[in-house]
Amino acid sequence: MTQSTNTADQLLLKAEYLNKKFSISTGRGFKKLSYYAVRDLSLEIKKGEIFGLVGESGCGKSTLGSMLLGLQKPDSGSILFEGKDLTNLSSSKLKELRKDIQTVFQDPYDSLDPRFTIRQIMEEPLIIQGIGPAEKRTEIILSLLDRVDIPSDFLSRxxxxxxGGQRQRLCIARALTLSPRFLILDEAVSALDVSVQAQVINLLLDLKEQLELTYLFISHDLSIVKFMSDRIAVMYFGRIVELADKHELSRNIRHPYTKALFLAMPEPDPDIPVEVNHIEAGVPSLINPPGGCAFHPRCPYATDRCRKEAPELREISEGHLVACHLACEPIS
Amino acid sequence: MAENKMLRIKDLRVVFPVGGKQIHAVNGVSVDLAPGEALGVIGESGCGKSVTFSSVLKLIQSPPAMISGDIELNGRSIMDLPEKEMQKIRGKEVSMIFQEPMRCLNPVEKIGVxxxxxxxxxxGMTMKQALNRAVELLKMVEMPDAEQRxxxxxxxxxGGLRQRxxxxxxxxxxxKxxxxxxxxxxLDVTxxxxxxxxxxxxxxxxGMGIVFISHDMGVVASLVDRIAVFYAGQIVEQGNTRDIFRNPLHPYTAGLIKCIPRLDTESRRLYTIRGSTPNLTTIPEGCCFAPRCPYATETCRTVxxxxxxxxxGRSCACHHAASLN
Structure with a gap:
């Protein structure tokens, strides 16, 4: 493992004021409409932590993930990975950096080339990064397959x-071939069956300890995010609306949206009824975003101020950030 | 019928021939449903839960599939009903909703139609009557602006409106x-x-009866009266929702409940069921769960x-159900 020098507060990644806009053609007079998938988003990820990111579909979680990977360039803002700005690196520098940042996607069926053998799948990143000779590559591959519990005689399969579980473990092994320090897990366990999901979650937790990794864990499933993460950010409409340590977040929810997400999670217990959710379902139109706080059309507590003025993300107690005008008192 | 069951499935077996092999997707399932009852069907992918209940509407094409056993709807066996008769049942007596509303709705036809x-x-309604009724139905499923929609x-x-x-x-x-x-x-959680x-x-x-198929124990927990747990094409345990959650008899059910992270799970490791779901091309000699079961004995592997x-009113297919409990 590469051990980097100690930097202040062990910050691994720092993103500031990220914006990403997409355009869609309406077909009417070739007019283009655009919307923000990520808007003025800032976050910091510390070394060795699991940073959880939750939100409904379309809230920009995956766009954020792909920007942090360097797969998409933000329209503005900066992403500092150990002090280097990802957004203005040349492609050769970016290739160098890809060794450090790797990813596992939701669907193992779609993210593996069906015509590659397991050896080819595992070897490709090593060849691209010029790691060799062949014997060394084989050694790396075998040790990783062993870590994720795939038998070595599977190499030619x-x-x-x-x-499904083996495939997702293979994706994890592939992400680890270049000894990265930061893994972006984008819905990495969402497509798996519960019994397999538990195995993969435990594997991810073990690997994090053994290899001193840092995770960004993106999911729509709050109970898994809460189980996995140290800190959790709740995303809505391209912005972070609440960010806190997971213990703080379970004791002291301040944003009505976070509250609603928690209430909507069905508990596997027949004695806990599904709570009557007090918010409207569905994210509003991204193209005509509501003015003021983006959550106000669904918020039961919305005031005139919420309709006019967008709240800033501010710290209400140590490490607990909320973007809500009414965040001063806890939600009843 | 004497016991007044709306749906009765008896020893259902469905075999798909695939590339010279036979996949035993459903392997002797018996389950029934009283009128107005809500049954939850739990199991991991490939355990035969969808195939079993698709058979109730005869949505599984046979041949190629080989289907045996018996399915009775309101006391009448549907196994030998011709397609014309089945069409009268589908939508009228039994309806089905699926996971992906986008793939199941006709993309070039308006919702109302x-x-x-x-x-x-x-x-036998006219188009006009039917459309009026469609508006009422959309209001019933809480679709906003039903008249326009x-x-x-x-x-x-x-997505949510499509499912509605x-x-x-x-x-x-x-x-019914x-x-x-x-x-x-x-769909999203909200x-x-x-x-x-x-x-x-x-x-x-x-007052209709519901069969709610899901792999998510949380979704089923609050919704149904009774649960059937499927594993490898068989039902391994059936019982009241509360009994199943509080006091599971089968080691597989217990494992399924234990391995879900709950909102208040504090430990850093999840319980896991070792191994993975079995290959259904061969029927194992003993218990289908034995290779993954922490309590498996010699009897389990052979009988x-x-x-x-x-x-x-519970049932369980496990040699050790009584002693484990």
């Missing part, structure tokens, strides 16, 4: 010959 | 049984909780456990  | 289709077919195409609706439209189609002819196959799996509440409300209002009845 194809992805379709693996089960 | 799709709802009207079964009304015209089963109830009947003129929408599926792509103009959001599909439920409206399923409920159009007031079926609704089979919901993972109806909320593709929308999911609304759909669950909607199904609860409709059940109260219409197939029978469904045994337990107090409280």
């Amino acid at each position: 194809y992805p379709h010959q693996l089960s | 799709q709802i009207a289709e079964s009304l015209r077919l089963h109830e 009947i003129g929408c195409y599926p792509h103009q609706l959001s 439209a599909m439920i409206a189609i399923a409920l159009a002819c007031s079926p 049984l609704l089979i919901a196959d993972e109806p909320t799996t593709a 929308i999911q909780s609304q759909i669950i509440r909607l199904i609860q409300k409709l059940r109260k209002e219409t 197939k456990p029978e469904q045994t009845a337990f107090p409280g």
